[in-house]
Amino acid sequence: MRKPLLAGNWKMNMTIPQAQDLARAILAGFRGDTGREVLLCPPAVCLSPVHRILGQSGIMLGAQTLHHEASGAYTGEVSLEMLRSAGCTHVIIGHSERRAIFGESDSLVARKMRAVLSGRMVPLLCVGETLAERKAGQAEEVVARQVSAACAGVGTSDALVSVIAYEPVWAIGTGETATPEQADDMHAHIRRVLGGLYGEQVADSVRILYGGSVNEKNVDELMKKPNIDGALVGGASLKAESFARIINYK
Ligand code: 13P
Numbered sequence: 001m002r003k004p005l006l007a008g009n010w011k012m013n014m015t016i017p018q019a020q021d022l023a024r025a026i027l028a029g030f031r032g033d034t035g036r037e038v039l040l041c042p043p044a045v046c047l048s049p050v051h052r053i054l055g056q057s058g059i060m061l062g063a064q065t066l067h068h069e070a071s072g073a074y075t076g077e078v079s080l081e082m083l084r085s086a087g088c089t090h091v092i093i094g095h096s097e098r099r100a101i102f103g104e105s106d107s108l109v110a111r112k113m114r115a116v117l118s119g120r121m122v123p124l125l126c127v128g129e130t131l132a133e134r135k136a137g138q139a140e141e142v143v144a145r146q147v148s149a150a151c152a153g154v155g156t157s158d159a160l161v162s163v164i165a166y167e168p169v170w171a172i173g174t175g176e177t178a179t180p181e182q183a184d185d186m187h188a189h190i191r192r193v194l195g196g197l198y199g200e201q202v203a204d205s206v207r208i209l210y211g212g213s214v215n216e217k218n219v220d221e222l223m224k225k226p227n228i229d230g231a232l233v234g235g236a237s238l239k240a241e242s243f244a245r246i247i248n249y250k
Helices: 016-028 044-054 080-085 096-101 106-118 131-135 139-150 156-161 180-198 200-205 219-223 240-247
Strands: 005-009 037-041 060-063 090-093 122-127 163-166 207-211 230-233
Touching: 005 207, 005 240, 016 044, 016 240, 037 090, 044 060, 090 106, 106 122, 106 139, 122 139, 131 139, 139 180, 156 180, 156 200, 163 180, 180 200, 180 207, 180 219, 219 230, 230 240
Parallel strands: 005 037, 005 230, 037 060, 060 090, 090 122, 122 163, 163 207, 207 230
Antiparallel strands: none
16 A cells, blocks of 8 residues: 655765666666656755666656745755755755754744645655653654654645654664664654644554665565654665665565
């Protein structure tokens, strides 16, 4: 019922020629399996060039962030229609790096969420606790708050098409993956939160990806868990061989 989604977040890496080479190499390792979805999220300037490489392959294109207004005097920002014109269908929202480094608040994340949904694109909402929050026993509370805040003003039909990525901050770029059990438990908790907000159908239908040091060695074990519907991959998505192995997980 929930189609697995394997997504690569390239973060601030790759020039345009490098991005095109990487996209070509990933495409070469893609089996075109219709039972799973694959998404690449390159930096903004690489979107259109990568889109030209992906063509009709079925691999989808996503942005790493956006500005919630349609247009105007917002120097340096990129709008939803700009992303659409570059070939995007998905947008990552509320990544922990955006929250921590660029000061994105829960309410700004909610505005971005509504902007993506009202433009009929798919948001990948990132949530996740810090190590200090986990040690203090606050992980579930923090994640519940982030999910509820981002869903403010989001109706049931929009919630159904949204994707959530649980990315514990302590697992991002550290090589320390959450165990499959830790991730599955938090995903089940997120389903309970969604159930409280929207009811059982949304709780059962929304795809929840895990992110944080996913690689070609741990992906199979993570994907065996019933509540894990895919992966949002950082570092390992920059290596074509690793990412190809991840998208072809067993
Ligand atoms: P890493 O896979 O490098 O830990 O990054 C995860 C991430 O932040 C994906 O959005």
